[in-house]
Every structure is written in structure tokens, then in C-alpha cells.
Amino acid sequence: MTSAGAPATPILHIDMDAFYASVAVRERPELWEVPVIVGGGYRGVVLSANYLAREHGVRSGMPATRARRLCPQAVVVAPDHELFGRVSTAVVETFRRVTPLVEVVSLDEAFLDVSGSVRRLGPPVEIAEQVRATIHDEQAITCSVGVAATISVAKLASKRAKPDGVVVVPPEEITTFLHPLDVGELYGVGEKTRAMLHRLGLVTVGDVAHTPVRTLQRAVGDHLGRHLHGLAWGDDRREVVAGSSGAFGLGGAEPDRSMGAQETFGRDVDDRTVVLRELLRLTSTVTGRMRVAGVAGRTVTLTVRFADFTTITRSRTMSEATDVTQEVYRTATALYDALGLQRARLRLVGVRVEGLAPRESVHHQHVLGEREHGWSEADRAVDRAARRFGSAAVRPASLLS
DNA sequence: TCTGGGGTCCTAGGACCC
DNA sequence: TCTGGGGTCCTAGGACCC
Known part of the structure; x- marks a missing residue:
């Protein structure tokens, strides 16, 4: 590579090794040489497992029951999402000292376009090693890096580099690699x-x-x-976009298109009252997040998963976008009642609002706006109280147990 | 005690409009 | 009067990713 030209392999995919499990072990050094599983509570799945647990076949996403059968001696740790978030933020700051072109895929994964950094920091592979050393020193966890000309090859290369390594795929070796x-x-x-x-x-x-x-x-x-x-054929023209990308990685730094919440019951439920109470709780979570983000949405989708795991959705598009808890809840309730369930045992319910747009861009019809004004004001009062006293302090009467 | 929760996008059919 | 074609919206389901 010449110092003047752009590097042939300017994209880094950096992936923390067994991120949640590594952070958990860092916090509890006595777990250093023990199989560790993060997550896996009641009816749960494995969020992360360290390499000692993986040797027994444990994988993330696996039902907790199966993981425990595979590796009964593993220590199961509850996830501390706040801690994971703090570590992730610190790691991303390290990335941004390398280049502003950081695309954050998730808490433990990001793409960096280092085209503009080689003059200052050296070739991509050296940048990769610098980042790895920094993260190891500052966070006491390891990561793996894939280096390539495209996003998709860099991602595959980081997987090959695991754990705690770097793999570079030069352009002329792409098909041999793939x-x-x-x-x-x-x-x-x-x-x-x-x-x-x-x-x-x-x-x-x-x-x-x-x-x-x-x-x-x-x-x-x-x-x-x-x-x-x-x-x-290694043909992937997608560029690294600064910001956070959606799960599918195509949006890049765009606002959310939908927000939702769902919950698996501890035990299957067939009581309408219990279901509706849960729908209200989920709805207020979602609309609260929408108001924080300053967005409103038109389509409400209800998800119902039955005891046998079959899952259906029902949606309804309203004439006006809303962020009002009562409006979304009313729609979700109507969708639920339209199912006409008779003592069907439900495993999960969920609420999602789609078609989100900035609230100020949403046209309000005055008649409707006036009718809903009271509910909207009530929401905002709840939001203020929640900010001041915590979200547990203010909740609908039907959620008080 | 089988199988979480947060998302995105694609497909396909029907309605509706021009 | 036997019937096109395209575009958009809505709905439901499915696949996938982290």
C-alpha cells in the first residue's frame, strides 16, 4: 500500500468476544476459569456464554433449559444491561478516536472505515491491533477484528479471527476466502x-x-x-455510515421505523383481565419511549403467541398518528377482542407502533386533537413525574397490584 | 419447565385508483 | 362489455439479525 492512496482494505469489523460473558467475568474474577452463561432465566434463552461454556455446546439464543443440560456445572449470571451499556459506550469512544466513520451495529459490534486514518495511524491491520490493545488495557476484555475492502467480508473475517485475533482479507483473496x-x-x-x-x-x-x-x-x-x-462474489457496495444501523444493517443512522414491547408470561395466561393489564403496561412503555424520541405512529400491531408457540399478528392503521397511551391501548384492546379468544392459553403478548414520524411533522385534525387533548396532557404529566420520581412512581391504576 | 426481546425487510394478496 | 397495467396502501406472515 502506498502512503498516498486509499488503503486496499479500509473497513474494520470489530466484534467483542463473548461480550456479556466477558464483562460478567471481569466483574467477578472468581469466574475466570469457570463456564459462564449470561441470561437463561425462567423461560429464557442464553444471551452470552464464555468459551469454556461453548466447549460444551452452549450457544447464545439457546433455550436456557438445554444449555443447563449441556453444561450443568456452568455458573448462570443475570444480565446487567446498564453495565453492558456503559462498557459499550466506552468501547465506541475508543473507536471514534480512530475515525468518525463508526457504524455501531449493536452493543458489541461496529464497523469502522479507516480510509482517512492511515496517514495518522498506519495501515488498517496496525490500527486493528492498536484498538485491540487499547480495549484490552482499558476494559479488560478482548475483541476480534476483520479487515477487508467490504463490510460483508470484514464481518466474515472477524468471525474467523475469533477469539482475540485479527484476520485480513486482501482484495485478491476474497473469492478464495469466501x-x-x-x-x-x-x-x-x-x-x-x-x-x-x-x-x-x-x-x-x-x-x-x-x-x-x-x-x-x-x-x-x-x-x-x-x-x-x-x-x-464479494460484491457489496454498502458503505460504513456513521451512527447506529438497524439489525439488518441497511438503514444506517436513521430514526426508528417502529417501536414495540413484548413479554413472555411466567406462566401461560388465559384470563382477559391479565392480558389487558399486560397490554396496558407494554403500551405505556412503548408510548413513553415514543414521546422521549419525539415521534408518533399510525399503525398499531398486536402480537399474540399461544402456548404451542404459534404466533399471530393483527394490525390496524389509524387515520392520525399518535403517541397517546390511551389511543394505542384502545386500538390494541380492540385488536385483541376481535380475535374472539375463548380461554386460549397465551404465552406472550406484544404491542408495536409502526409508521413513526417526528411528532411536529404530524398533521393534527382539530376535532380529534381536542377530544384527545386530555389524554395527551395526562401522558405528559406522567412523563414529568416519571422523570422526577422514577417510572415506578406513576402508573395507571389498573397496574397497581 | 424448550424456544427472550428489540428491531428490519420481504413477499403476497386484495383494495383502490388512474 | 371477458377484462390491461401500474402504483400505492393495508394486512398477515415469515425470515433474519443482534
Whole structure:
């Protein structure tokens, strides 16, 4: 690489190693050489497991019951999201000292475009090692870094680098790197799509690369077919966008399109009163967050998961966007009652508001606005009290037990 | 004691409009 | 009077990611 030109591999994907578990162990040094599982409470799943637990087959996302069967000697730690958030913020600050072009994917993962940093800090691989050393010194946790010309290859490279390493994929080695991988490694290929592709005899990324786009599209849909064929050849033009990206990584630093909350009951519920109380609690959580963000939304979606895990959604779009708890709750209740459930056992309910837009951009009809004015004022009074005394201090009467 | 919670995007059908 | 084509919105479900 010349000092004047842009680096051939300017993108870093930095991924904390077993982030929650590493932070938990850091806080409790006696767990250093013990299998550790974070999360996994009642009816829960594993949020993170350290490498000693992974040796027994424990994986994040796995039902807690299964994890405990696989590794009964593991210590299970409750997650401390506030702590994880603080560590994450500190780590991201370290990234931003390298470059302003930091795209935060989640608490434990980010992309950095270091094109503009090589003159000051050296080639990308050296920047990667500097960042790793800094995080290790300051936070006492390790991370892995993938270095490549594109986002998708950098991400795959960081996975290969785990734990506690760096992998660089130069441009001329991209297909050599990609083609032996299982198709399931590609971004956007989950369990279902992987099984579908395997049934067609497409096992490796190379197989996908050498399949006509039309064939892929018939198998997995127009969009995904085209997307996968591109990725299989390392074709990924997405740039690092400063800010936080959504889970799918396409939005980049854009405001939320929806906000929601859901809850799995401790025990399955068939009592309408209990369900409605939970819907009110979830709704006030969501609308409270909406008001903090200064957004309102038009579509309310109710999610219901039955005891057998089948899940349905029902949605209704209102003529006016709202952030008013009572309006969203009324809509959610109507959707629930329209299901006509008779003693069906529910495992989970959820409420989501979609079609969010900045509140000030939302047109208000005066007649409707006046009718709802009282509720809106009530919400704002609740918000003020919650800020002053904590959210537990103010809640609807029906949530008082 | 099987399977969390926060999201995004895609697909597909029907309604509706031009 | 046998019937097009495109665009947008709404709804429901599904897949995926962290």
C-alpha cells in the first residue's frame, strides 16, 4: 500500500468476544476459569456464554433449559444491561478516536472505515491491533477484528479471527476466502434459507456463486437471490455510515421505523383481565419511549403467541398518528377482542407502533386533537413525574397490584 | 419447565385508483 | 362489455439479525 492512496482494505469489523460473558467475568474474577452463561432465566434463552461454556455446546439464543443440560456445572449470571451499556459506550469512544466513520451495529459490534486514518495511524491491520490493545488495557476484555475492502467480508473475517485475533482479507483473496464457506455464513442466510439451499445441493458460498441468479431467485425470492449471488462474489457496495444501523444493517443512522414491547408470561395466561393489564403496561412503555424520541405512529400491531408457540399478528392503521397511551391501548384492546379468544392459553403478548414520524411533522385534525387533548396532557404529566420520581412512581391504576 | 426481546425487510394478496 | 397495467396502501406472515 502506498502512503498516498486509499488503503486496499479500509473497513474494520470489530466484534467483542463473548461480550456479556466477558464483562460478567471481569466483574467477578472468581469466574475466570469457570463456564459462564449470561441470561437463561425462567423461560429464557442464553444471551452470552464464555468459551469454556461453548466447549460444551452452549450457544447464545439457546433455550436456557438445554444449555443447563449441556453444561450443568456452568455458573448462570443475570444480565446487567446498564453495565453492558456503559462498557459499550466506552468501547465506541475508543473507536471514534480512530475515525468518525463508526457504524455501531449493536452493543458489541461496529464497523469502522479507516480510509482517512492511515496517514495518522498506519495501515488498517496496525490500527486493528492498536484498538485491540487499547480495549484490552482499558476494559479488560478482548475483541476480534476483520479487515477487508467490504463490510460483508470484514464481518466474515472477524468471525474467523475469533477469539482475540485479527484476520485480513486482501482484495485478491476474497473469492478464495469466501467460496469454501458454508452458505449459512452469508449475511441474510439463516436456518430456513440454509436448509433450502442445501436441499438444492448448494452447500458452499462457491456453489451459490456458480449458480445462475434466476435459479437462486426462484429458490429464495427475487431480492435475496440477487443479494446472495452478489455477496458470493464479494460484491457489496454498502458503505460504513456513521451512527447506529438497524439489525439488518441497511438503514444506517436513521430514526426508528417502529417501536414495540413484548413479554413472555411466567406462566401461560388465559384470563382477559391479565392480558389487558399486560397490554396496558407494554403500551405505556412503548408510548413513553415514543414521546422521549419525539415521534408518533399510525399503525398499531398486536402480537399474540399461544402456548404451542404459534404466533399471530393483527394490525390496524389509524387515520392520525399518535403517541397517546390511551389511543394505542384502545386500538390494541380492540385488536385483541376481535380475535374472539375463548380461554386460549397465551404465552406472550406484544404491542408495536409502526409508521413513526417526528411528532411536529404530524398533521393534527382539530376535532380529534381536542377530544384527545386530555389524554395527551395526562401522558405528559406522567412523563414529568416519571422523570422526577422514577417510572415506578406513576402508573395507571389498573397496574397497581 | 424448550424456544427472550428489540428491531428490519420481504413477499403476497386484495383494495383502490388512474 | 371477458377484462390491461401500474402504483400505492393495508394486512398477515415469515425470515433474519443482534
